Every structure is written in structure tokens, then in C-alpha cells.
Amino acid sequence: MIYLEICLGTACHLMGSEEIFSSIEKLPPSVREKITVRGMHCLNACDQGPNVRINGKVYHRMTPEKLIEVIEEIGGEADA
Numbered sequence: 001m002i003y004l005e006i007c008l009g010t011a012c013h014l015m016g017s018e019e020i021f022s023s024i025e026k027l028p029p030s031v032r033e034k035i036t037v038r039g040m041h042c043l044n045a046c047d048q049g050p051n052v053r054i055n056g057k058v059y060h061r062m063t064p065e066k067l068i069e070v071i072e073e074i075g076g077e078a079d080a
């Protein structure tokens with residue numbers, strides 16, 4: 001299981017956290033069903049957003065592309 005916490009605080013929102021959110025919706029259902037998504041108010045790194053915490057680790061300056069990479073790395077078996 002992949003636990004994804006997306007910061008939806010003002011700073012991260014302005015830096016594109018919504019794009020991150022919509023990129024998850026575009027993932028194939030087989031991958032999507034392994035991901036639990038939660039919105040967070042602030043991950044205390046507002047100047048480095050958008051911030052996403054994945055299985056407890058915070059990733060800064062997240063992009064949809066980088067998110068897919070990390071998900072593939074963590075859940076390599078996700079497509080199997």
C-alpha cells in the first residue's frame with residue numbers, strides 16, 4: 001500500500017498541488033487502488049512546495065512526472 005499525503009496548504013496550492021492531485025486520478029486503476037490519498041493542511045516546508053509525503057517521507061517540489069516515478073519505485077509491483 002502506498003500512503004500519499006498531499007499538502008493542500010496555501011503555499012503548496014499556489015505552487016501546483018492540484019496538478020499533483022489530478023495526476024493521481026489519471027493513473028491506471030490497478031495502480032490507483034494501491035494508493036491511499038489524503039490532503040494535508042501543511043507539511044512545514046512551504047517554501048519548497050508542492051510537498052507530498054509518501055509512506056512517511058516528504059518529497060519537495062513535486063511534479064506529476066516525479067510523483068509517477070516515485071510511485072513506480074515504491075510500488076514496482078503495482079503493474080503486475
Ligand code: FES
Nearest residue numbers: 007009012043045
Ligand atoms: S503549505 Fe504546503 S508545506 Fe506548508
